[in-house]
Amino acid sequence: MKRRMLMTVVLALVGLMAVTACSTAAGIAALGHPAGEGDLWPGESGQLEGLDEQSVRLLASHEGAKYFVVAAKDQQTACLYKFEEDSAQHSAGGCGAAGGSGIIVEVKTPSSKMMLVREDADTAELEGSGWTRIHENIVVA
Structure with a gap:
């Protein structure tokens, strides 16, 4: 009897871990992949305060800029940075809740606009209004 109970608890924990692993990726597959050579943070280390330095991933290079994603240590927030x-020294970025919304964060500067989106986000309306999807997780205007 104890053995069945223990097995039930183990299976429940394994199921919970699988659900948690999916949710920590926030719809951003790159956060679930091992870091590569290009995933080195190009900015100042202070920019990563409160963030998981091990989660830095280069998502795209586009028109002279590199776009990085990084998650908070609690995996509840994801950030998009453009260098x-x-x-x-010239960077812009922002963070947003990595919940179920298609758009995680929108960042506007005087010279550009960018959004970090979930991979399954429907960006057709954005693209119809002038935004361009440069990566499965990034749209820019």
Whole structure:
């Protein structure tokens, strides 16, 4: 009897871990992959305060800029950062709740707009209004 109870608890925990693993990726597959050579943070280390430095992933390079995603240590927040390739000093970024919404965060600067979106986000309306999907998780305008 104790053995069945223990097996039930183990199976329940394994199921919970599987659900948690899916939710920590926030609809961003790159967060679930091992880091590669290109995933080195180009900015200052202070920018990563409160974030999981091990989760930094380069998502895309587009028009002279590199776009990175990084998750919070609690996996409840995901951030999008854009670094100009000619200078790591010129960066913009923002963070948002990594819940079920299609758009995780929108970042606007005087010269650009970008959004971090879930992979399954429907961006057709955005793209119809001038946004461009440059990666499965990034749209820019």
